[in-house]
Amino acid sequence: MQIPIKNTNFAAGKANTVPAVNSYTYHTMAQKPSIPKGTRDFTAEEMARRNYIFDTIRDVFRLYGYRQIETPAMENLCTLMGKYGEEGDKLLFKVLNSGDFLRGVNHQLIEAENCPRLAAQICEKGLRYDLTVPFARFVVQHRNELQFPFRRFQIQPVWRADRPQKGRYREFYQCDADVVGSDSLLNEVELLQMIDEVFARLGIRIAIKLNNRKVLAGIAELIGEPDKLIDITVAIDKIDKIGIDKVNDELAEHGLKPEAIAALRPILEISGSLQERLATLADLLAGNETGSKGVDELRIVCDAVTALGLRAELDLDVSLARGLNYYTGTIIEVKAIDVAIGSITGGGRYDNLTGIFGLPGVSGVGISFGADRIYDVLNTLGLYPESTAGSTKVMFANFGTAEAAASLQLVQKLRAAGIPAELYPDQAKLKKQFGYADALAIPYVAIIGESELAEKRLTLKNMASGEQMSVAFDDIVSTLTN
Numbered sequence: 001m002q003i004p005i006k007n008t009n010f011a012a013g014k015a016n017t018v019p020a021v022n023s024y025t026y027h028t029m030a031q032k033p034s035i036p037k038g039t040r041d042f043t044a045e046e047m048a049r050r051n052y053i054f055d056t057i058r059d060v061f062r063l064y065g066y067r068q069i070e071t072p073a074m075e076n077l078c079t080l081m082g083k084y085g086e087e088g089d090k091l092l093f094k095v096l097n098s099g100d101f102l103r104g105v106n107h108q109l110i111e112a113e114n115c116p117r118l119a120a121q122i123c124e125k126g127l128r129y130d131l132t133v134p135f136a137r138f139v140v141q142h143r144n145e146l147q148f149p150f151r152r153f154q155i156q157p158v159w160r161a162d163r164p165q166k167g168r169y170r171e172f173y174q175c176d177a178d179v180v181g182s183d184s185l186l187n188e189v190e191l192l193q194m195i196d197e198v199f200a201r202l203g204i205r206i207a208i209k210l211n212n213r214k215v216l217a218g219i220a221e222l223i224g225e226p227d228k229l230i231d232i233t234v235a236i237d238k239i240d241k242i243g244i245d246k247v248n249d250e251l252a253e254h255g256l257k258p259e260a261i262a263a264l265r266p267i268l269e270i271s272g273s274l275q276e277r278l279a280t281l282a283d284l285l286a287g288n289e290t291g292s293k294g295v296d297e298l299r300i301v302c303d304a305v306t307a308l309g310l311r312a313e314l315d316l317d318v319s320l321a322r323g324l325n326y327y328t329g330t331i332i333e334v335k336a337i338d339v340a341i342g343s344i345t346g347g348g349r350y351d352n353l354t355g356i357f358g359l360p361g362v363s364g365v366g367i368s369f370g371a372d373r374i375y376d377v378l379n380t381l382g383l384y385p386e387s388t389a390g391s392t393k394v395m396f397a398n399f400g401t402a403e404a405a406a407s408l409q410l411v412q413k414l415r416a417a418g419i420p421a422e423l424y425p426d427q428a429k430l431k432k433q434f435g436y437a438d439a440l441a442i443p444y445v446a447i448i449g450e451s452e453l454a455e456k457r458l459t460l461k462n463m464a465s466g467e468q469m470s471v472a473f474d475d476i477v478s479t480l481t482n
Contacts, residue, residue, distance in 0.1 A: 036170065037164045037170065038162070038164035038168075038169045038170025038171065039169065039170055039171045040169070040171075048388045048391065049375065049378065049379075049384050049388050050173075050371065050375055051388075052384060052385070052388045053202070053371050053374055053375060053378070054155055054173075054175065054371065056198060056201050056202055057155070057175045057198055057369055057371070058153070058155065058175075060194055060197050060198045060201070061153040061175075061177050061194070062153075063197075064151075064177075064190060064193075064194055065151055066151040066152060066153040066177050066179075067151060067152055067153070068152070068153050068154065068155070069135075069138065069152050069153075069154055070154060070156060071128070071131070071134040071135065071137075071138055071154070071156070072128075072134075073127060073128060073156075073157070073159075074095060074125045074126065074127060074128070075125065075126060075128050075133075075134055075137065076124060076125060076126075077092070077094065077123060077124060077125060077126045079133065079134070079137050079357075080092055080126050080128065080129060080133060081126075082356075083133045083353075083356065084129055084130075084133075085230065085234065087234065088129060090161070091129065091160045091161045091162055092126045092127070092129055092160075092161065093126060093127040093159045093160070093161050093170075094119050094123035094125075094126045095123055095124075095125040095126055095127065096122055096123055097122055097123060097124055097125075102122065106121070127158075127159035128158050128159065129158060129159070129160055130158050130174060130176075130368065131154045131156060131158060131174050131176040131368065132176065132178065132350070132353070132366060132368070133353070135152065135154065135176070135178055135366075136180075136350075136353040136354045136356070136357060136364070137357055139180055139354055139359065139362065139364075140354055140357040140358055140359040141357075143359060146181075148180065148181030148182070148362075149179050149180065149181040149182035149187075150179065150180050150181055151177070151178070151179045152177070152178055152179075153175070153176060153177040153178075154174075154175075154176045155173065155174075155175045155176075155371075156173065156174065157171055157172065157173050157174075158171075158172065158173075158174050159171050160172075166341070168342065169372055172370065172371070172372040172373075173370075173371040173372060174368045174369070174370065174371070175368065175369040175371050176366055176367070176368045176369075177191065177194060177366055177367055178364055178365065178366030178367075179364065179365060179366070180354065180362055180363065180364035181362055181363070181364075182363065183351075183363045185297060185300050185301055185304075185330075186304075187365050188301045188329075188330045188332075188349065188365055189301055189304040189305055189308070191332070191347065191365065191366070191367045192208060192301070192305045192310065192314075192332070193305065193308065193310075194367070195208060195312070195332075195334060195345055195367060196208075196305075196310050196311050196312050198369065199312065199334075200311050202374065202378065202383065203381075203383045204336055204338075204344075204374070204377055204378070204381070204383065205312075205336070205337040205338055206312045206313070206334050206335065206336060206337060206344070206345075207312065207313040207314075207315055207334070207335050207337055208310075208312050208313065208314050208315065208332065208333075208334050209315050209316070209317040209320050209332070209333045209334070209335065210298060210301065210302065210314070210315070210316055210317070210320070210330065210331065210332060211298075211316065211317055211318060211319075211320035211321070211330075211331040212294035212295070212297055212298050212329055212330055212331060213233075213294070213321075213327045213328050213329055213330075213331060213348070213349075214290050214291060214293050214294025214297065214328075214329060215281065215285070215291055215294035215295060215298070215318065216229065216232070216233055216294075216318075216321060217229055217290050217291065217294070218285045218288040218290045218291015218292070218294060219232075219264065219267055219285070219291065219318070220232055221288055221290065221291070222263070222267075222284065222285065222288055222291065223260040223263040223264050223267075224257070224259075224260055224263075225256055225257070225260045228254060228255070228256055231251065231254035231255075231256070232251065232256070232264070232321075233321035234321070235247050235250040235251050235254070236264075236268060236319045236321055237319065237320070237321040237322060238250070239268065239319045240319075244265065244268065244269075248261050248265070251264070267284060267318060268318055268319050270284075270318060274302060274314060274315060274316055277316045277318075278295060278298060278299055278302070278316060281295050281316070281318065282295045282299075294329075297329060297330060298316065298330070301330060302314060302316075312334075313337070317333070320333055322346055322348065327348040327349065327350055328349055328350055328351040328352060329348065329349030329350075329351065329365070330348050330349045330365065331347075331348040332345070332346060332347045332348055332367060333345070333346045334346065336377045338377075338381060339376075339377045339380050339381065341373055341376060341377060342373065343370065343373075344369070344370050344373045344374050344377060345367060345368065345369045345370060346367070346368055346370075347365070347366050347367030347368055348365065348366075349363065349364070349365040350363075350364050350365070350366075351363045351364070391420050392420045392421065392422050392440065392442045393414075393419050393420050393421060393442070393443060393444060393480060394414065394419070394420075394421045394442070394443070394444040394445070394446050394460075394480060395421070395422050395423070395424060395433075395436070395437045395442045395444070395445050395446070396410065396411060396421070396422070396423045396424065396445075396446045396447075396448065397424055397430060397433045397434075397445055397446065397447050397448070398423060398424045398425065398426060398427050398428070398433065399427065399447075399448065399449050399450070400427055402453060403448045403449060403450070403452075403453055404423060404427075406448055406453055406473075407423045407446070407448050408423055410446070410448075410458070410473060410476055411423050413476070413477060414476065414477060414480065417477045417481070419477065419480050419481070424436065433445075434463075437463060438463060442463065443462065443463055443464060444460055444461065444462060444463065444480065445460075445461045445463060446458045446459070446460055446461075446476070447459040447460075447461065456472065456473045456474075457470050457471060457472050457473065458470075458471055458473065458476065459471075460476075460479065
């Protein structure tokens with residue numbers, strides 16, 4: 001867009017209107033529109049599919065007694081920083097302070113290119129990295145209004161300054177369910193049931209992997225490196241991506257002794273059935289109080305969900321850490337069996353997260369469904385039901401003023417009965433109107449011409465089969481309902 005400004009020509013004694021343009025204007029005019037890497041647009045058809053996912057997850061959350069809340073897209077950085085580990089902090093999108101954000105900044109930091117300290121001075125807010133930490137802040141802030149144990153679910157976008165790749169986005173939705181104020185392992189059992197139910201409804205075959213942070217702590221003590229727990233968990237969590245040898249290299253870089261790395265490897269490679277692995281792990285950690293407690297918790301959860309009848313595969317993965325510092329007990333990760341993609345659901349217990357915000361002693365456990373990856377899995381496998389193709393069930397063709405008026409009456413009647421309907425707005429050629437309905441996968445087209453209007457009947461065409469039937473105006477609701 002060119003903005004006219006006054007250019008006063010003093011010699012001629014008159015003012016001319018000229019376009020105010022500069023290099024930025026030309027650049028933005030010529031540049032092809034785009035969106036940031038790691039983000040996506042979604043068409044109406046794609047949103048119908050995404051809403052199918054959200055609605056499925058939401059229905060299961062409500063079935064288990066969880067109640068919905070929302071938190072702001074932005075949080076104070078002091079709320080977010082330090083909750084995800086050093087690597088997680090690097091992935092936080094920081095928001096510049098409004099106005100003169102450089103006022104009062106130590107310019108030596110700019111000259112020294114000290115980005116972390118500079119960011120701390122010019123950014124007070126950040127986009128949320130996940131929904132769990134904001135939830136913990138919510139619980140502390142609203143604790144006098146909540147009834148514990150408090151079950152909540154939340155379906156909102158989150159942002160991570162990660163390197164975009166297949167299945168990994170910078171903006172994506174999480175669908176979280178958490179319960180706080182209860183230490184019972186029955187909460188973990190129900191969360192696993194919820195995971196099983198959601199993916200059964202979506203038709204996705206999954207494997208649920210379990211671990212326990214206490215087991216990881218016990219292993220760190222067993223190999224003589226208790227102070228390196230975080231380094232160990234961050235490294236071994238990458239085994240599936242980079243392999244055991246590179247994980248060992250990373251552990252060595254963090255200062256683990258060669259004998260400790262050698263002792264860790266066979267633990268990470270234990271094999272057998274779920275019960276056999278639990279037994280092996282119990283034997284290895286028999287003399288370690290923390291590790292043994294973790295094994296006991298895993299056994300209780302596994303035995304309970306197995307007794308209830310789990311449709312998903314259940315597995316123990318000693319390398320599972322999920323790379324987050326706030327887990328203190330059970331750790332959960334879900335993988336799709338038929339599609340090569342990262343985790344599509346994860347979660348765990350975090351006994352001390354609210355303590356960071358001044359409310360100690362409140363235990364929590366939760367799960368998070370990765371809606372965007374689930375969307376990719378459903379697309380790959382073609383598992384969407386036909387009903388998600390479009391919202392309109394019947395479109396009325398437009399033959400003229402009188403016919404359109406009668407059609408509007410019937411459209412209103414159908415909508416009142418809960419049947420999505422629309423009238424083509426323009427009096428166009430019938431071929432064009434049918435093409436519109438076909439492109440939007442509208443299953444029925446209703447035709448009211450001059451003769452139909454006189455008889456108070458319409459011709460209803462099934463767009464899939466091509467069959468047509470005559471229907472009385474008064475019978476249209478019952479016909480489409482059946």
